[in-house]
Every structure is written in C-alpha cells, then in structure tokens.
Amino acid sequence: MVSARGVAVLLAGVxxxxxxxxxxxxxxxxxxxxxxxxxxxxxxxxxxxxxxxxARARRAAARDAVAALVDRWFAAAxxxxxxxxxxxxxxxxxTPGVARQARADRALTTNAALAPRVxxxxxxxxxxxxxxxxxxxxxxxxxxRFVLVMDLTGEVDRVDRVERVSGRLYLxxxxxxxxxxxxxxxxxxxx
Numbered sequence: 001m002v003s004a005r006g007v008a009v010l011l012a013g014v015x016x017x018x019x020x021x022x023x024x025x026x027x028x029x030x031x032x033x034x035x036x037x038x039x040x041x042x043x044x045x046x047x048x049x050x051x052x053x054x055a056r057a058r059r060a061a062a063r064d065a066v067a068a069l070v071d072r073w074f075a076a077a078x079x080x081x082x083x084x085x086x087x088x089x090x091x092x093x094x095t096p097g098v099a100r101q102a103r104a105d106r107a108l109t110t111n112a113a114l115a116p117r118v119x120x121x122x123x124x125x126x127x128x129x130x131x132x133x134x135x136x137x138x139x140x141x142x143x144x145r146f147v148l149v150m151d152l153t154g155e156v157d158r159v160d161r162v163e164r165v166s167g168r169l170y171l172x173x174x175x176x177x178x179x180x181x182x183x184x185x186x187x188x189x190x191x
Contacts, residue, residue: 024123043071043126048145052134062139062178063130066171068179070128070144071092077110078150078165079123093171094180108165108185111152119154124162142178144169162190 045067047059054062072092090110091099104110111121126148132140147166170182 043067043074043128045128045130048129048131048143050132050134052132052140053137053138054132054134054139058134058137058139060131062132062142066130066142066144066178067128069171069180070146070169071126073169073180074123074126074148077112078148079121089178093178095174098180098182102160102183105185108187109183114152117154118152120151122151122153123148125149139173142171144171164188164190 017191036149045063047063048057069092073094076092077090089104090106090112094102106112111118116156120165129145131143131145133140145168147164149164152161152163165187167183169180171178172181173179
C-alpha cells in the first residue's frame with residue numbers, strides 16, 4: 001500500500017509527466033483503437049512517456065484501462081443522450097472529492113449547462129495520450145492528456161458550433177481499476 005506521502009510524490013511525478021512528450025516513439029504496439037463514445041470518429045489512444053520499469057504488456061493494459069475510463073467520462077459528461085445528473089453518472093471513476101469539484105466546474109467538465117438548449121451532440125474526434133509512472137514493475141500513476149472535439153447543434157447561441165474540450169486527467173489505481181484524483185480542463189470553440 002502506498003502512503004499518503006507516497007501518493008503525493010507519485011502525483012507530482014504524474015503532473016511532471018503531463019507536459020512531456022514520449023521518450024519512446026508511439027508505434028503500432030503503443031496505439032490502440034478504443035470503443036470510444038465519440039459518435040462519428042473513434043478515439044485515438046496512444047502511450048506517451050513511461051517513467052520507471054514497466055513491461056510492455058502492463059503498459060498496454062494500463063493504457064487501455066485509463067483510456068476506457070476517459071471514454072466513459074466522454075460519454076457520460078459530453079456525448080450521452082441524457083443530461084448528466086450527479087457524480088455517479090457524469091464522472092465515472094472520479095473520487096468523491098474530485099467529482100464534487102468537477103460538478104462545481106460543470107460548465108467545463110460536462111455539457112449539462114447547455115443540454116436543455118442543444119438538440120444534438122456529435123463527437124468528431126477524440127485523442128487520448130496516456131503517460132505512466134511505474135515503480136516495482138507496476139503502473140502507480142497516470143496522466144491522460146485528452147482532446148475531444150464535438151459538434152453542438154440546437155437552440156443555443158452555439159448553434160452549429162464546434163467545441164473543443166482538452167486537458168489532463170490525473171489517475172491512480174484504486175478499487176477495481178483506475179480512479180481520477182485530479183483534472184485540468186479547458187473548453188472553447190474549435191478554430
């Protein structure tokens with residue numbers, strides 16, 4: 001078990017990883033298509049920087065698990081048929097405290113504020129790059145750098161507007177899989 005101080009050190013490493021490009025080029029073994037929530041385009045998933053010793057199979061498993069969690073968030077918060085309600089639906093895999101903060105930031109972290117005036121949301125593109133921090137041959141922390149581009153149409157001032165949501169999710173293993181322990185999200189019009 002990792003101590004609270006250990007988690008803080010791991011998260012500091014993950015934050016540092018978030019700004020780095022991969023130290024190994026992403027090749028076919030490092031890319032995996034996702035069953036993404038993006039409607040018209042699949043999410044492109046790739047492995048970014050890996051710090052520490054981690055076998056290729058464990059890299060791929062961690063990458064895929066983190067990407068699946070990001071996909072669930074994309075679907076629940078931005079691309080679903082119903083407006084997201086509550087942390088359990090809009091923020092799958094987020095820790096309770098982080099989900100509370102994400103609800104407070106819902107104009108960035110979901111489409112909930114726009115949902116009553118938007119008729120349709122269609123995902124154009126999703127990209128996820130997963131950076132990993134490993135110790136003892138296991139992935140201990142991850143940063144998911146993401147971009148989601150979507151079309152919003154409807155009775156809102158953003159009619160026929162293309163929106164881009166990007167940023168980072170910071171994750172640690174916990175419970176049955178990975179959990180989001182922090183985020184940094186930006187949102188705006190796609191140019």
